[in-house]
């Protein structure tokens with residue numbers, strides 16, 4: 001997918017002004033949050049399980065090369081072919097080679113963010129292979145001229161049922177449906193023949209299990225099962241970091257993933273797929289391929305951003321992010337939105353191409369609190385901000401201002417004197433009123449809101465008075 | 477660089493980033509082998525006293541329907557009752573594994589094979605079931621094709637009450653013991669297929685069955 005993250009600010013302005021989007025965001029905003037909170041109540045061991053999950057992910061990342069080899073050995077023993085790709089172009093090349101080898105004309109796909117990263121659908125189309133997205137959300141997006149997803153687990157988070165209904169009527173030539181059940185039914189009927197006639201199924205992978213050489217797919221719709229059961233060929237595309245050691249470790253992570261993602265205690269279908277159809281079997285893929293993808297991940301191993309590789313793509317961080325909930329996923333301009341996207345996009349695509357994303361956070365740490373694998377997202381964002389300054393990627397005036405502030409902050413007496421003067425100046429600026437409409441030195445702050453005028457004394461003055469009063473009290 | 481080199485290149489970069497010497501590399505290999513031999517224990521939710529009752533309660537909350545009978549030979553009649561109640565024709569595709577039950581005696585016409593697009597009802601057994609989440613555990617195999625629980629709009633599954641286990645960990649242990657590992661396709665099924673993609677409103681019946689009926693035996 002072509003990155004647009006450098007246009008974050010402009011896109012935010014558009015998204016804030018888009019009243020349909022704002023309505024849709026408001027409507028769905030609290031649904032995930034409420035359900036997650038409930039689902040977590042059912043699991044009293046939630047915090048301990050979170051800590052165990054963090055440890056599982058770290059155990060893999062600290063010896064990632066050996067875990068990948070263990071996975072590869074077991075997957076091959078079970079009859080799958082394990083391929084490796086350094087970037088999205090290699091992913092596309094490999095998939096096209098597999099399609100050519102097995103004479104595949106039509107591909108059904110269950111959701112894969114790596115396929116979005118790689119622009120796989122465009123590559124398939126260019127080679128004359130028809131890709132059909134089968135996750136309802138992804139299907140809607142493909143139907144709407146390959147629109148980009150706005151959420152990692154709810155790709156059409158930004159759309160209302162009326163918009164979907166309009167789109168289906170237009171593209172399927174069917175009467176308009178008013179309820180969601182009927183829309184889901186229509187998609188099922190459209191997609192059923194596609195599943196039955198496809199030559200290849202492409203899936204992502206929620207996890208790869210080293211012990212058994214399996215890929216784990218977690219879905220509610222059953223499209224993941226369809227894509228991996230009906231067609232002759234199954235290709236699973238995942239990042240190298242998706243390994244978990246054992247089946248037991250997988251069970252632990254599964255207590256967290258659905259709860260954090262959709263607030264379910266379990267998703268409807270959890271499938272482990274291992275190797276190819278046996279001699280006596282009457283269904284299942286005859287050829288199975290894994291594509292293990294780098295695309296920026298290897299460079300994070302054993303570095304200051306390794307913690308980001310723990311991510312299990314649950315989406316909780318964006319569901320709880322005030323910025324995401326206000327601007328929506330498209331503003332972020334690439335595959336991954338929200339706090340995890342603000343960390344991953346600069347790391348995978350280059351800080352200079354996503355210059356505003358590390359700053360698109362209020363540092364409220366909601367994301368850090370809900371992340372099931374305890375990724376300290378605000379810390380990682382702060383590290384990226386530091387890098388921006390070091391690499392001189394932020395404007396000169398901003399860097400100078402920060403330097404000046406640091407210099408003053410290291411001198412308490414000067415800081416106190418300036419703070420008191422500053423407060424008094426602002427009070428004078430406000431005059432009789434409690435608000436300042438225009439700040440001369442930083443007009444941006446007051447372009448859409450008023451700045452509250454300081455009231456009464458400064459914190460330091462109050463503190464000094466109280467300390468004095470306390471000493472006096474002690475003397476009496 | 478050719479694609480064959482990608483593997484070598486990716487592994488080499490990982491190794492150099494991890495910065496191990498030969499001895500440390502051997503230790504890492506041993507750590508991996510040890511973790512594979514003996515899984516690291518993790519916290520578990522407390523076990524319910526009555527696994528069957530818990531299984532049924534959770535299965536209902538995942539929108540499965542449940543019938544409880546006492547012996548295996550009552551299964552065909554229980555299925556016939558359900559089909560009649562749901563206004564479905566008395567025909568089904570079944571796992572070869574359960575083809576020997578007296579389906580004709582209950583008036584159900586069955587074929588034992590993998591399912592096809594037009595099959596309306598699929599009847600399967602189950603490897604075991606999980607109380608923690610109300611989940612069926614299905615293993616693919618020559619006698620238990622995966623499509624039977626997937627393509628038909630209605631899925632009926634037989635659950636042996638003595639094989640209702642606490643959670644996934646017990647199912648994995650049983651698989652290792654009885655089958656020597658995981659089958660090609662291992663499915664944990666919890667209720668009918670559903671989607672929440674439009675306005676985060678859950679509706680039943682996406683690509684898989686829109687009805688899941690469990691016949692618990694024992």
Ligand code: SF4
Nearest residue numbers: 311312314315317371
């Ligand atoms: S960063 Fe954490 S909360 Fe966000 S998607 Fe990844 S695992 Fe989920």
